[in-house]
Amino acid sequence: MARFQNRVVIITGGGSGIGATMAELFAAEGASVIIFDREAAVADHPGGRVVDVTDRAAVREAVAEIEADLGRVDVLINNAAIAADTPFLEVTEEQWDAEVAVTLKGSFLCSQAVLPGMIARRSGSIVNIGSVNGVQYLGNEAYSAAKSGLLSLTRSLAVRYGPDGVRCNAILPGTIRTPIWDQRLAAEPDRLEKVARWYPLGRVGAPEDVARAALFLASDDAAWITGVALPVDGGLLAGNLPMTREVVSE
Numbered sequence: 018m019a020r021f022q023n024r025v026v027i028i029t030g031g032g033s034g035i036g037a038t039m040a041e042l043f044a045a046e047g048a049s050v051i052i053f054d055r056e057a058a059v060a061d062h063p064g065g066r067v068v069d070v071t072d073r074a075a076v077r078e079a080v081a082e083i084e085a086d087l088g089r090v091d092v093l094i095n096n097a098a099i100a101a102d103t104p105f106l107e108v109t110e111e112q113w114d115a116e117v118a119v120t121l122k123g124s125f126l127c128s129q130a131v132l133p134g135m136i137a138r139r140s141g142s143i144v145n146i147g148s149v150n151g152v153q154y155l156g157n158e159a160y161s162a163a164k165s166g167l168l169s170l171t172r173s174l175a176v177r178y179g180p181d182g183v184r185c186n187a188i189l190p191g192t193i194r195t196p197i198w199d200q201r202l203a204a205e206p207d208r209l210e211k212v213a214r215w216y217p218l219g220r221v222g223a224p225e226d227v228a229r230a231a232l233f234l235a236s237d238d239a240a241w242i243t244g245v246a247l248p249v250d251g252g253l254l255a256g257n258l259p260m261t262r263e264v265v266s267e
Contacts, residue, residue: 019046020236020237021046021047022046024092025091026051026090026235027131028053029053029094029095031053031054031059032058033054034224035146035190035227035228036094038228039096039224039231042225049064049087051064051065051066051083053079053127054066055070055097070122070123070127071122071126077126077130080131089138090131090135092141094143094144094235095128095144095146096146098119099115099120101116101159112159120163120164121170140182141183142234142239143184143185144235145168145170145185148189152165152189152246171185186234188231188249189248190222191222191253194223194224215253216252216253217252222249222251
């Protein structure tokens with residue numbers, strides 16, 4: 018039997034990239050998938066809703082409608098995020114606020130909206146899509162700070178609402194080949210090949226790598242797992258062999 022048969026799953030930022038792949042895989046496992054995305058094109062997706070996750074009223078209205086129509090929300094995947102490759106001293110206050118708002122505030126608002134129903138049913142799973150940037154310096158300061166905050170939020174929700182039957186976990190993806198790379202690759206076609214040498218498994222990730230981890234953490238297969246941050250990073254956080262070889266050879 019499909020792992021998510023008769024279950025309702027909300028995926029934020031599900032209109033493209035990792036989110037879209039997660040939506041496909043959860044649907045293939047029997048879930049009723051609802052996508053929250055601020056881009057109007059999301060309306061073309063089955064279950065797609067144009068929702069700004071930084072807008073508390075919009076989030077609460079959308080969740081209330083889903084619970085009224087489908088009876089429940091079983092899984093929330095907080096995936097929406099934005100990042101700009103701007104040098105730190107050039108980051109504007111508006112840019113900082115926008116990145117933190119989508120990535121961290123949006124996860125807070127969506128979690129707060131679904132939790133009452135999960136607590137009432139004593140069942141639910143929240144999966145936050147973090148980043149290796151949240152635990153190691155890799156640039157993108159605003160994005161990284163928001164992802165680090167998301168890990169703290171993950172632990173907080175896991176501990177506070179575990180007694181109510183709600184689990185909360187995070188995934189830490191490394192470099193993932195998504196459409197967000199298209200503009201950079203147009204100017205530097207071998208960029209990802211250069212990046213891949215830093216990964217012990219010798220490649221950058223695919224959206225499916227993250228989506229399969231999300232399926233596991235959200236499912237009953239992970240029924241006794243909560244509060245964890247699971248690296249899905251090809252071994253990046255385990256260590257850097259090219260750098261180690263350079264150091265050892267000195």
